[in-house]
Amino acid sequence: MYIAHVREADKQVQTLKEHLLEAKQLAECYGAKLELTHVAGLAGLLHDLGKYSDEFQDYIQKAAFFPEAAVKKRGQVDHSTAGGKLLFNMLHNRNNTIYEKLLAEIVGNAIISHHANLQDYISPSIESDYLKRVQDKNLPEYDLAVNRFFQDTVTKAEFTEYIAAALEELKRFINDIPTQSFFLTKFVFSCLLDADRTNTRQFEEPASATAAPQYKPSFDSYYQKLMNHLASLKAKNNADDPINQLRSAMSEQCEIFAEKPSGIYTLSIPTGGGKTLASLRYALKHGQIFGKQRMIYVVPFTTIIEQNAQEVRAILDDDEHILEHHSNVVVEEETGDEHEDGLITKKEKLKLARDNWDSPIIFTTLVQFLNVFYAKGNRNTRRLHNISHSVVIFDEVQKVPTKCVSLFNEALNFLKEKAHCSILLCTATQPALEDVKYRLLKDRDGEIVPNLADVSKAFKRVEINDKTDKPVTNEQLAEWIRADIQALGSTLVILNTKAVVKDLYEKLQDMSLPVSHLSTSMCAAHRKVQLEEMRKLLRKGTPFLCVTTQLIEAGVDVSFKCVIRSLAGLDSIAQAAGRCNRHGEDSLRDVYVIDHAEERLSNLPEIEVGKGIAGNVLARYKKKAEKYEASLLSQTAMREYFLFFYRKMESNLNYYVPEADKEMTKLLLAHAVENDYVTHYRKKKGTSFPLVLNGSYKTAADHFHVIDQITTSVIVPYGEGKELAAELNSREWVEDLTKLLKKAQQYTVNLYSQEFNQLQKQGALVAHLDGMIYELKENWYSEEYGIDLKGEGGMAFTSF
Known part of the structure; x- marks a missing residue:
């Protein structure tokens, strides 16, 4: 009996044959969505082939049943290379077709990467991490593991027939190898990851082994x-x-x-x-x-x-x-x-x-x-x-x-x-x-x-007032609001940076009416409460002031009497206008666009460029409003804005990876003739690059961040947050963990690396499960600002 997994709680064993065949079945189910049943199933069937080695079986037996005798530590036995190596040896020789080689490369990469990330077929250092694994790496018990696989799991004849079916699927699916191969590899990888994790989970928690949901x-x-x-x-x-x-x-x-x-x-x-x-x-x-x-x-x-x-x-x-x-x-x-x-x-x-x-x-x-x-x-x-x-x-x-x-x-x-x-x-x-x-x-x-155009006219709710002729400071803005707030009514002020938002909020604390503040430093549950408090005031018609960044302007259902928006992209101005007189309570209300004198936008190039182009549109509108159907928010104005914006930002539209000196589109989707890594390989090695694919998948993934700075999620002590952190640290059963993880998202805040490091130095963070979950201590979270980097928070209730 060859072991795949041992349940820690009761030492029950899942055999390797069971795991491989069940993972194959799940992967087939997932792959069938794109008519890639056998392509995905092949990854499930081979992913843990290396566990047939004596080295792994000796390790798992001792680690599970005789830990005092265990010599190997976790992660020291390579069990993921063998499956990729088998495909490469069978399908990647001189006489194999391009589709056979492609099948070996796509499925093989998924297999060797199923506990890490997809490997580079060729990297910026002009090496192939994929080839190092499937071709160059010496696995002393490789032949033994392959023989046991064909004796214990499937016969060679069955396997050959299965590969033939996978090849037919691949030929039908792919008609543009360079572009589609990345997404295809990712899809197969996704099927394998979910099949492997799901089957392991079903073994760990048999009650979770339910049929695929029908929606x-x-x-x-x-x-x-x-x-x-x-x-x-x-x-x-x-x-x-x-x-x-x-x-x-x-x-x-x-x-x-x-x-x-x-x-x-x-x-x-x-x-x-x-x-x-x-x-x-x-x-x-x-x-x-x-x-x-x-x-x-x-x-x-x-x-x-x-x-x-x-x-x-x-x-x-x-x-x-x-x-x-x-x-x-x-x-x-x-x-x-x-x-x-x-x-x-x-x-x-x-x-x-x-x-x-x-x-x-x-x-x-x-x-x-x-x-x-x-x-x-x-x-x-x-x-x-x-x-x-x-x-x-x-x-x-x-x-x-x-x-x-x-x-x-x-x-x-x-x-x-x-x-x-x-x-x-x-x-x-x-x-x-x-x-x-x-x-x-x-x-x-x-x-x-x-x-x-007719629909937009029918929905007109606001007048855009261009006040950008002279830059204003927070002090001047505060004076204007204090003087005119009764006439303005409930007012939303949207500025471009957190720093000026917080400064203006503090300057307006002496006002007799309520002043509120929204921030991404608050967890979702906290913002939800804040927004509901605002809506109550809006429903009552109580004048109040909200100062915030652009986080409020994309789709948040609030309706103020007046909006003041710091100049930014025309789309942002339009979205900010959508928070004014949203439900047509009045015939028309005012949206004021200002040029803020104290915002520092050098680290926010999109906002800075958008601000410049929007300013140009505003200037042209003053001269020739009829060109824009007498509306700054018309489809004509918006299309002109985006055409100019994308033209100005053309060199920034393709995610650039400085470490590779390449755009990600070239790392992932390039044709062989476009890939200078392949040219350098030929010069360096004196031979043609031997693979069909030449993407640098690992390099691209390592350096991809939608937000420029890396963030870490931290559970905060707001509402149920503290109790959820304790439960996540103590629960044994996966089913409970699944529900708790979903619930905990409402009580997390994403911290930039410098914020995370600052809080860690102050002892404000508690790490659970060796740093897999982080919890913020109470003094570092306030009702007013959310995360408080100075540790002067505390959760005493602060009203609006």
């Missing part, structure tokens, strides 16, 4: 509940108001449009037009007709996840199956390839917790979405296969970070062309993503709302 009945039920809700809106007294009739008409247009085949479409409903429900209607109807497995709702900031998720939960009457994924609570370790070695400890259970986006409706962020495709960390990649066959809705899509535009477009193109997804780009300020080098393959006539 169509849920979508049918969800659709009916949504329609009932929309019917109740039509029964209200104000249903015949022109605006409500227009909302209803756009919602019905989404229903009709849902019958079109899957593609990349735009939904440009103006602010206040009922975008969330209209897009939900499209998604549920389209999902019913075309058999989609889930709906994924992607937002730019965590601020609006809880708001939108709460609204959808209430309408669909379902708390359990709607997942909010803000960030990764568990810190992934930087480990060697063989870290998981068969002993299922408490730390391993944290990795096994179901965190693979298998819910029917998911709310997540742009950061998390992009991480699935491009970031390092198996937890990120594990989710990729579950994005296939989805309706993916991007809310406020203009907020895609400039440096990620090309990567974003390529990911969406793959989802549309190969992964059976339908994609909806929702915003009143559509960016020109189809007009860049790596362009987005939008469908023709893909705008759902007809007569956009």
